[in-house]
Amino acid sequence: ETAHDAGALRERALTTLVTARDRTTLLTSCVADPDLTAQHSPLMSPLVWDLAHIGNQEEQWLLRAVAGQEAIRPEIDSLYDAFEHPRADRPKLPLLPPGEARRYAAEVRGRALDVLESTAFDGTRLTEAGFAFGMIAQHEQQHDETMLITHQLRRGPQALTAPDPDPVPLFTGPAEVLVPGGPFTMGTSDEPWALDNERPAHRREVPPFFIDTTPVTNGAYLAFVEDGGYDDPRWWAPEGFEHIRRHSVTAPLFWRRDGRQWLRRRFGVIEAVPPHEPVMHVSWYEADAYARWAGRRLPTEAEWEKAARYDPAGDRSMRYPWGDADPAPEHANLGQRHLRPGPAGSSPAGESPLGVRQLIGDVWEWTASDFLPYPGFRAFPYREYSEVFFGPGYKVLRGGSFAVDAVACRGTFRNWDHPIRRQIFSGFRTARSEAP
Ligand code: AVJ
Ligand code: FE
Numbered sequence: 001e002t003a004h005d006a007g008a009l010r011e012r013a014l015t016t017l018v019t020a021r022d023r024t025t026l027l028t029s030c031v032a033d034p035d036l037t038a039q040h041s042p043l044m045s046p047l048v049w050d051l052a053h054i055g056n057q058e059e060q061w062l063l064r065a066v067a068g069q070e071a072i073r074p075e076i077d078s079l080y081d082a083f084e085h086p087r088a089d090r091p092k093l094p095l096l097p098p099g100e101a102r103r104y105a106a107e108v109r110g111r112a113l114d115v116l117e118s119t120a121f122d123g124t125r126l127t128e129a130g131f132a133f134g135m136i137a138q139h140e141q142q143h144d145e146t147m148l149i150t151h152q153l154r155r156g157p158q159a160l161t162a163p164d165p166d167p168v169p170l171f172t173g174p175a176e177v178l179v180p181g182g183p184f185t186m187g188t189s190d191e192p193w194a195l196d197n198e199r200p201a202h203r204r205e206v207p208p209f210f211i212d213t214t215p216v217t218n219g220a221y222l223a224f225v226e227d228g229g230y231d232d233p234r235w236w237a238p239e240g241f242e243h244i245r246r247h248s249v250t251a252p253l254f255w256r257r258d259g260r261q262w263l264r265r266r267f268g269v270i271e272a273v274p275p276h277e278p279v280m281h282v283s284w285y286e287a288d289a290y291a292r293w294a295g296r297r298l299p300t301e302a303e304w305e306k307a308a309r310y311d312p313a314g315d316r317s318m319r320y321p322w323g324d325a326d327p328a329p330e331h332a333n334l335g336q337r338h339l340r341p342g343p344a345g346s347s348p349a350g351e352s353p354l355g356v357r358q359l360i361g362d363v364w365e366w367t368a369s370d371f372l373p374y375p376g377f378r379a380f381p382y383r384e385y386s387e388v389f390f391g392p393g394y395k396v397l398r399g400g401s402f403a404v405d406a407v408a409c410r411g412t413f414r415n416w417d418h419p420i421r422r423q424i425f426s427g428f429r430t431a432r433s434e435a436p
Contacts, residue, residue: 005121006120006121006122009121009129009130010116010117010121010130012130013116013130013133013134013137014113014116016133016134016137016407017109017112017113017116017133017136017137017140019137019405019407020137020140020141020144020405020407021109021140023140023141023144023336023405024051024054024105024140024143024144024147026160027047027144027147027148027151027160028047028048028051028098028102028147030151030159030160031047031151031154031159033097033098033099035047035154035156035159036048036051036098037091037095037097037098038091039088039090039091040150040153040154040155041150041153041423042087042088043087043088043153043423044087044146044149044150044153044423045087045090045146045150046090046091046095047147047150048095048096048097048098048101049080049090049093049095050143050146050147050150051098051101051102051105052076052079052080052095052096052101052104052105053080053082053143054105054139054140054143055101055104055105055107055108055109056076056077056080056104056108057080057136057139058105058108058109058112058136058139058140059071059072059108060077061126061132061135061136061381062108062111062112062115062116062132062133062136063108063111063112063115065126065132065381066115066119066126066127066132067111067115067118067119069111072104072107072108073104076096076104079093079094079095079096082384083384112136116133125380125381126381128192129192129193130192130193131192131193132381134192134193134407135193135195135381137407138193138195138407138408141404141405141407141408142408144336144403144405145401145403145404145408145425148160148336148403149403149423149424149425151267152254152266152267152423153423154268156268157268158267158268158269159267159268160267160339161339162336162337162338162339163337163338164338164340165333165338165340165341165342165343165346166342166346167343168342168343168345168346169345170276170345171213171214171276171343171344171345171357173213173345173355173357174213174355175212175213176210176211176212176213176432177210177211177213177307177354177355177356178208178209178210178354178434179206179208179209179210179211179303179306179307179310179354180208180312181206181207181208181209181434182205182206183203183204183205183206184203184204184206184305184306184309184310184317185201185202185203185204185309185316185317186201186202186203186204186302186305186306186317186374186412187199187200187201187202187374187412188200188201188410188412189201191319191410191412193407194410194412194413195385195386195413195414196377196378196379196380196381196385196386196387197371197373197374197377197385197386197414198374198410198412198413198414199374199376199377199378200374200375200376200377201317202374202375202376204302204306206302206303206306207433207434208433208434209299209303209431209432209433209434210431210432210433210434211299211303211304211307211356211429211430211431212356212429212430212431213345213355213356213357214278214344214345214357214358214429215278215279215341215344215358215362215363215365215427215428215429216278216279216287216290216427216428216429216430217275217276217277217278217279217343217344218273218274218275218276218277218278218279219275219276220279220294221252221279221282221290222262222273222275224289224290224293224294225250225251227293229289229290229293230244230249230250230251230289232293234292235289235290235292235293236285236288236289236292237285237288237289239285240283240284240285240286240288240289240419240420241285241289243283243285243420244285244286249283249286252264252279252280252281252282252286252422253281253282253422253423254266254281255273255281266339266340267339274343276343276344276345277340277341277342277343277344278341278344278358278362278363278427279363279427279428280341280363280401280425280426280427281422281423281424281425281426282366282422282426282427282428283419283420283421283422283426284366284395284417284418284419284420284421284426285419285420286422287366287426287427287428288366288368288419290428290430291428291430294430295432296430296431296432297368297430297431297432298366298367298368298428298430298431299367299368299429299430299431300367300368300369301367301368301369301396301398301414302369303367303431304359304365304367304398304399305317305398305411305412307352307354307356307359308320308321308352308356308359308360308398308399308411309321309352309411309412310352310353310354311353312353312354313353317411318411319410319411319412320332320350320360320410320411321350321351321352321353321356321359321360321411322349322350322351322352326406327350327360327361327406327409330347330349330350331347331349331350331360331361332347332350332358332360332361332362332400332406332409333346333347333358333361333362333402334360334361334400334402334404334405334406334409335402335404335405335406336402336403336405337402338402339402340402341358341361341362341363341401341402341425341427342358342361342362342402344357344358345357345358346358346362347361347362358399359398359399359411360399360400360409360411361399361400361401361402361404361409362399362401362402362427363399363401363402363425363426363427363428364397364398364399364400364401364404364415364424364425364426364427365397365398365399365426365427365428365429366395366396366397366426366427366428367395367396367397367398368395369395369396370391370392370394370395370396371386371389371390371391371394371395371396371414371416372390372391373386373387373390389416393418394416394417394418395416395417395418395419396414396415396416397415397416397417397424397426398413398414398415400413400415401424401425401426402425403425
């Protein structure tokens with residue numbers, strides 16, 4: 001690489017690390033310290049665990065793996081190993097208290113910025129194009145989204161505020177678009193900070209299909225609820241129906257019926273469910289059931305990516321629906337600029353060549369697919385990022401939510417979770433095969 005490239009990469013790495021830390025600081029200072037150590041939900045870690053885990057991962061990868069430094073506090077590694085302690089057990093661990101966790105993360109960061117200054121970006125696979133720095137910035141942003149989920153689950157008064165997305169005219173475009181059949185390139189081999197599960201690029205044959213122009217809205221989902229959708233086993237995968245019965249699930253998480261109105265709790269504030277906003281906090285089972293009720297189905301992961309990346313004019317896959325440019329605010333609702341998705345039809349500048357909207361940002365979108373490796377997959381740099389999760393226990397989500405930062409979001413980015421999960425910022429859109 002030329003000195004210019006290295007300088008630009010170093011600048012980008014610095015900016016993304018600083019952006020992530022500013023967000024982490026906001027999420028861990030907008031409530032009092034006792035709220036950082038509290039268990040707000042057995043589904044989540046105490047916020048102070050995420051904070052020190054962010055620092056510990058940064059120490060392991062940037063200080064130890066890249067720079068060969070000795071551990072600062074080797075005794076804490078196992079406390080912050082996500083595989084050693086389930087989330088529900090973490091409040092009982094001898095965690096670093098908030099002040100110590102902040103000091104630890106700050107010390108690691110200070111050293112990491114020194115490492116960034118002195119590391120060449122063309123050495124090992126870990127440092128090539130600044131990968132380790134990009135991976136750590138993405139890791140911190142992913143935990144920032146996790147912490148935002150914890151804030152949503154937290155009881156008590158509002159701690160976070162943000163302006164609402166701009167209002168948009170009611171979307172009156174076509175409800176679905178046809179994606180032509182044929183092969184396209186899925187995944188990537190040349191996106192420098194793409195994670196292991198997005199690699200390598202490979203050709204996929206995708207038969208023609210229709211996909212919703214926008215995510216499914218609260219209003220559309222409410223019709224399913226009011227039609228008795230949660231009481232009718234015809235719409236549900238059997239294990240999904242059993243799950244909603246056992247746990248008395250009758251509507252999206254955080255929704256409550258109040259007479260003839262539906263209310264929801266959103267970051268400590270009760271509001272009427274907004275009909276034109278994408279539905280959120282539904283499980284894969286709920287998304288799958290809605291789609292069947294509507295006479296449709298969830299898109300496969302390959303269909304989703306083709307809708308998001310395929311440019312018929314150039315017969316190629318782009319980085320994002322709008323092209324190859326990094327996301328700007330007009331393209332997508334990302335980065336916790338707002339604390340909710342935009343109404344259906346938002347961000348016209350971000351639409352795909354085929355006219356599909358809001359593929360990136362707003363809500364994560366469940367796909368029909370299990371989380372599986374692409375042909376030629378190689379775990380990098382550690383098996384526990386992706387490989388140990390491959391299999392039928394996890395469904396793939398695509399596109400990112402309003403809570404995802406641009407550094408951790410692209411047309412190839414893959415997220416995954418158990419099909420019962422719904423505390424995440426999850427929505428969906430539906431598809432159907434073109435009639436033969
Ligand atoms: C990709 C969002 C499923 O949060 O479990 C964070 C990301 N991996 N630390 C998760 C991750 C290790 C991961 N997800
Ligand atoms: Fe992590």
